[in-house]
Each structure stands twice: as C-alpha cells, then as structure tokens.
Amino acid sequence: MSQQELTNKEQPAKELESTEPRDHISNGKGTQRESEIRASSQIVTAESVQAEEVPTIPLGSLQTLSTLQPEVSVHSVEAGEAVSTPTPLVAQPAEYRRSLGEWLRIWWEGMRPRYLVLSVMPFLLGSALALVQELGLQGPLGLGRWHPQRFLVGLVAVMLLQLGANLINDYYDYLRGIDTSNTLGPGKLIQQGLIKPTRVLALGLAFLAGGSLLGLLLTLSTGWPLLIFGLLGLLIAYFYSATRRALSSLMLGLPATFCVYGPLITLGAYYLQRVQLDGQALLYSLIPGLLATAFVHVNDMRDVEDDAQAGKRTLANTLGLGLNRTLFLLLLGGAYLVLLSIGLPHNAPHLVLIALWTLPTLVVVVSGIVRTDLASGLHLVMRDTLKLEAWFIALLVVALLLSAILPILPQLPSLALP
Numbered sequence: 103m104s105q106q107e108l109t110n111k112e113q114p115a116k117e118l119e120s121t122e123p124r125d126h127i128s129n130g131k132g133t134q135r136e137s138e139i140r141a142s143s144q145i146v147t148a149e150s151v152q153a154e155e156v157p158t159i160p161l162g163s164l165q166t167l168s169t170l171q172p173e174v175s176v177h178s179v180e181a182g183e184a185v186s187t188p189t190p191l192v193a194q195p196a197e198y199r200r201s202l203g204e205w206l207r208i209w210w211e212g213m214r215p216r217y218l219v220l221s222v223m224p225f226l227l228g229s230a231l232a233l234v235q236e237l238g239l240q241g242p243l244g245l246g247r248w249h250p251q252r253f254l255v256g257l258v259a260v261m262l263l264q265l266g267a268n269l270i271n272d273y274y275d276y277l278r279g280i281d282t283s284n285t286l287g288p289g290k291l292i293q294q295g296l297i298k299p300t301r302v303l304a305l306g307l308a309f310l311a312g313g314s315l316l317g318l319l320l321t322l323s324t325g326w327p328l329l330i331f332g333l334l335g336l337l338i339a340y341f342y343s344a345t346r347r348a349l350s351s352l353m354l355g356l357p358a359t360f361c362v363y364g365p366l367i368t369l370g371a372y373y374l375q376r377v378q379l380d381g382q383a384l385l386y387s388l389i390p391g392l393l394a395t396a397f398v399h400v401n402d403m404r405d406v407e408d409d410a411q412a413g414k415r416t417l418a419n420t421l422g423l424g425l426n427r428t429l430f431l432l433l434l435g436g437a438y439l440v441l442l443s444i445g446l447p448h449n450a451p452h453l454v455l456i457a458l459w460t461l462p463t464l465v466v467v468v469s470g471i472v473r474t475d476l477a478s479g480l481h482l483v484m485r486d487t488l489k490l491e492a493w494f495i496a497l498l499v500v501a502l503l504l505s506a507i508l509p510i511l512p513q514l515p516s517l518a519l520p
Contacts, residue, residue, distance in 0.1 A: 212272065212291035212302075213265045219488055220363045220397065221264040222257065223495035224390040228371025229253050230499045231383050234506040235376060252320060252374050259316035260335075260367060266309030267339035273303040274343045280412040310339060324377050331370040338362050351414045359398045364391015388440045389498065393491040396433035399426070400471065400487055404480040423475055430471055434464065434487075437494070453501040460497065463490045 200208070236247050269291075276292040276299055291297040317332035338358050342349045349358045368387030373379055402409065402418035403426050410419045418426055438458075445455040467490055470483040 208291070208296055209305075212269070212297065214268045216488065217268065218261055218264060219492045220390075220394045221260045221367055223492060224363055224367040224387065224394075225257055225260050225371045226499050227386060227390060227495055228368040228383060229256075229375060230502045231368075231380075231386055232372045232375035234502050235380065237506040237510060248375055252323065253371075255316050256320055256371060256374050259313045259320070259332075262309045262313035262316070263335055263339050266306045266313065267342060269302050269306030269309065270340060271343040273299055273306060274345075274348065278346070278412055278414070280408065280414055310336060320374060324374060327379075328370065328373055331366055331373070335362060335366055335370075350416065353415055353417050353420065355402070356395050356399060356417055360391040360395045363394035364388060385440065385444060386498075389437045390491065390495055392433050392437040392440070393487070393494060396430055396437075397484060397487045397491065399430055399433065400480055400484045403430075404477050404484060407477075427471055431468065434467065434490075438464075441498075451502065451505040453505045454498055456501050457494050457497040460490055460494045463493060 233245075233248050237245070272291055272293075291302050292299045314332065314336055317328070317336075321329045321332065338349065338361070342355065342358055349355055365384060365387040368390060369379055369383055372383045399418060402416045406416070406419045409416055417429070421429070441454065441457055444450060445452050463486065467483060467486045470479065470486060474480060474483065
C-alpha cells in the first residue's frame with residue numbers, strides 16, 4: 103500500500119475523533135455554543151431577501167399624507183424693514199443693554215467709594231489743623247486766612263487720585279490673576295465680567311490725570327513743595343499695584359499706605375492752607391497713617407491664600423497668623439498712644455481725648471481679630487476697622503475745632519459791630 107493511500111484512510115479517522123467529543127457535550131459551554139449556532143442560523147442576511155418581501159407603504163397612502171401637509175413655500179432670506187427680532191425672555195448680560203443708571207451704579211460700586219475714608223479723613227484733619235493754627239494766632243481774623251477754594255479743589259484732587267488707584271489696582275490684579283476667586287471685597291469690575299479691562303484702565307488713568315491737573319493748579323497758588331507731595335502721591339497711587347514689581351507685591355504695601363494716608367495727605371492739606379509745615383501736624387498725621395495701615399494689613403490677611411496662589415508677596419502671607427494679629431494690634435495701639443501723647447500734657451488741647459469714645463468700637467475690632475481666622479470673619483474686622491478710623495478722625499477734627507473756637511466766642515460779637 104502506498105503512502106498516499108495510508109494518508110487518505112487516516113483523515114476520516116481524525117475527523118471522527120474530532121466530532122465525537124461534541125456529540126457527548128450536554129451542558130456548560132457546549133450547550134451555550136449550540137444555542138448560539140441555532141440562533142445565528144435563523145438570521146437572514148440582506149442579500150438573501152427578495153425585494154417583494156420587504157414591507158412597503160402603498161403609494162396611495164403617501165399621496166394622502168402629502169395632501170394633509172402644507173405646501174412648501176420659498177421666501178427670500180434678505181433682511182428687510184419688515185423683519186424684526188423678538189424680545190428675548192432673558193436679557194443677555196451685554197454692556198449696551200444696561201441703562202445709564204445701572205452703568206453709573208456699577209462704576210460707582212467698582213470704584214470702592216467706602217474706601218474714600220482713607221484719603222478724605224487725613225485731608226480733613228490737616229485742613230482742621232491749619233484752621234486751628236490760624237485761629238490760635240490771630241483770633242477771629244484767622245478765618246480770613248483760611249482758603250475754602252483750595253480746600254475744595256484739594257479734596258477733589260485727593261479723591262480722584264484714590265479712585266484712579268482703585269481702578270488701576272483692579273486692572274493689574276486681573277492681569278496677574280489676583281483675587282479671581284475672592285467674592286468678599288468690593289470692586290472686581292473685570293473679574294466679574296462687568297466691564298472690559300481696557301475701559302477700567304482708561305478711566306483709572308483719566309482720574310489720575312485729573313487729580314494731577316488739579317494738583318498743578320494748587321501748586322501755582324502755593325509753591326513748589328506742594329508739587330513734591332503731589333508727585334509722591336501720584337507715583338505711589340500708580341505703582342502700588344502696577345507692573346509686575348508693584349509695591350504691594352514686594353512687601354512695601356504697608357509702608358506706602360502709611361506714608362500716603364498719613365503724613366503725605368495730612369501735611370499736604372496743612373501746607374495748602376498755611377504754605378508751611380509744622381511738627382505738630384506731623385505728629386497728628388501719624389494717627390490716620392497707623393489706622394489706615396491696620397486696615398490694609400487686615401485686608402491682606404483676608405486675601406492671604408489668593409495672594410499666595412497668584413505669587414503676590416505681602417507681609418501677611420510671610421508672617422504667621424499670630425504675628426499678623428500682633429502687628430495689627432500694635433498698629434491700632436500706636437494710634438491711641440499718639441492720641442494720649444497729644445492730649446494728656448499740661449497745656450495740650452485736652453478736648454482731643456473725646457476720640458477715646460471710639461474705645462467700644464476698638465473692643466469689637468480687637469475681639470474680632472483675635473477670635474477669627476476665616477476670610478469672612480476678617481472681612482468683618484476690616485469693615486469695623488474702617489468705621490473705627492472714620493469715627494476716630496471725625497471726633498479728633500471736631501475736638502480741634504472746638505478747642506480753637508470756644509476761646510474766641512466772646513470776641514465774635516465785637517466783629518459784627520460796625
């Protein structure tokens with residue numbers, strides 16, 4: 103027998119061996135496999151279906167349906183006078199959709215008008231000191247040497263500079279990603295998507311330019327020393343937050359705050375009236391400077407996490423919570439120590455001690471800074487600190503004016519006589 107015949111006989115035997123195990127499988131995977139084979143054998147492929155077996159809709163039914171539908175008409179898509187857009191149910195937050203009153207309110211709130219206390223109060227203090235000096239030297243005639251026009255122009259100039267600094271601060275905070283998640287502070291015109299960044303910057307620069315122009319006019323009526331005060335105020339107002347190396351990001355924000363809202367504005371207002379400087383006025387200027395610095399410091403404490411994420415270095419995110427609280431209390435205590443050093447001496451104007459009526463507010467501020475470490479709690483402390491400064495300086499101004507007016511009251515009737 104040849105080799106080929108042996109091979110042909112072995113192949114059927116192998117086929118039988120391969121098929122025998124399948125016949126004996128009655129459970130498990132074999133049963134599942136057989137069911138799948140039977141199911142697949144019932145599937146009819148698309149190629150094997152005749153056209154007559156496919157279900158169709160009679161042509162008459164389609165014609166009946168077409169008669170029930172309106173005919174399709176073609177219109178021009180060109181916009182004409184008769185085309186109008188319906189009023190949307192929800193107005194889109196676009197700038198041009200807001201009314202003038204809403205825009206004014208948004209801009210005004212974004213300028214942080216509450217913070218004007220920081221610049222207005224030291225200006226009032228310096229002006230009151232100048233008036234008290236004139237009344238003390240010349241009696242009732244000193245009223246004639248006080249210049250209300252300079253007072254009003256200078257007050258507007260100081261306010262414009264601070265408002266401009268606030269808007270520029272918003273712009274550069276937006277560029278550097280600062281306070282993007284902070285919802286407690288005012289302003290944030292850009293961060294909230296209310297105003298375009300370029301418009302905020304333009305208005306801020308316009309305010310700085312307006313304040314500088316008024317300062318130049320006052321310099322022409324007084325002297326060049328006032329120009330130095332104005333230039334220092336302008337530079338600090340811009341570079342406090344402008345550029346990558348801003349003063350507030352180099353841990354110089356607190357010294358700059360003390361200089362501007364303390365001696366700079368107070369002595370500038372004093373010089374505006376008397377065209378000279380005085381050591382007593384410098385001593386008084388320490389009070390608003392210390393209180394304003396305490397306010398800015400607790401503001402930095404509130405924003406410590408956001409500033410750290412944005413890479414802004416402040417004294418608050420460098421010191422720990424305990425040292426920050428200590429510094430805050432030292433700033434507040436320093437203001438009251440200056441007050442006591444002014445009002446307690448023998449021949450001092452003792453009426454200035456009525457500013458101690460703010461001690462209850464001081465207790466509220468101190469208890470708040472000691473008991474809280476949350477941003478929301480520090481925000482309340484910041485508001486109370488601003489209120490404390492407003493009342494402190496207001497009472498101090500009233501006390502100075504009373505101490506100067508009360509001695510000259512008997513002389514006033516004689517001035518009214520012809």
